Amino acid sequence: MLRLTARHVVAEALGTALLVATVVGSGIMAERLAAGNLAVALLANAVATGAVLVV
Numbered sequence: 001m002l003r004l005t006a007r008h009v010v011a012e013a014l015g016t017a018l019l020v021a022t023v024v025g026s027g028i029m030a031e032r033l034a035a036g037n038l039a040v041a042l043l044a045n046a047v048a049t050g051a052v053l054v055v
Contacts, residue, residue, distance in 0.1 A: 022052040 026048035027041075034041035 019052060023049055
């Protein structure tokens with residue numbers, strides 16, 4: 001049976017929080033920088049999210 005320790009739970013929570021902050025932040029940033037161009041906003045959001053997933 002899989003045993004979760006406090007360290008595992010904290011690591012999972014921290015990773016999830018960083019990913020959520022990145023997605024939300026990049027969405028806000030992309031919307032401001034794209035000036036209404038949804039394709040550019042989507043591209044910026046995808047690049048930022050992909051970069052965080054690689055790291």
